């Protein structure tokens with residue numbers, strides 16, 4: 001359900017490639033927030049946009065960062081073509097063979113108490129939806145869209161979690177159960193169902209609805 005299995009290939013800019021190194025599966029993509037922050041520094045400091053637009057511009061950068069951190073460039077051609085060393089550059093590309101049902105990211109923070117501006121930038125950079133294609137650098141990556149569903153936080157020796165609950169509001173569906181199921185499936189397919197979100201905060205034995213939108217969750221984490 002959570003296992004991420006990546007396969008890496010080496011591709012040279014001359015077109016040569018060496019395929020198929022399987023990487024060990026993991027239960028969460030590790031993300032080094034200190035490295036991610038370096039990207040924000042470049043994006044925010046040198047951006048000509050106004051402050052608010054600069055922040056908005058960070059949405060999705062998280063995914064770009066994860067993709068680029070798996071891609072490395074080296075001099076020389078691919079391994080089975082060792083004579084072609086000069087003026088060839090090869091890069092590692094990765095693909096995710098089986099889309100896990102749940103894609104989880106494991107964010108490692110550089111400090112126990114990060115500045116709230118760093119928390120804000122990091123959380124804004126997380127998109128509410130992303131495609132598996134955006135995470136993998138291989139061109140043949142199949143497309144699977146994920147929606148941000150939850151966030152488990154550790155702070156002050158304490159765990160708490162935010163999870164999204166989606167209600168589907170269906171206009172008018174009648175008929176037998178079978179017909180009803182078919183009608184709902186068709187509405188979902190044609191995006192005629194309006195979704196209403198609720199974000200729940202799980203904290204020890206309390207569960208409370210805290211907001212109906214992701215920016216509301218971000219605000220609570222600052």
Ligand SMILES: [Zn+2]
Nearest residue numbers: 012014077088
């Ligand atoms: Zn080459």
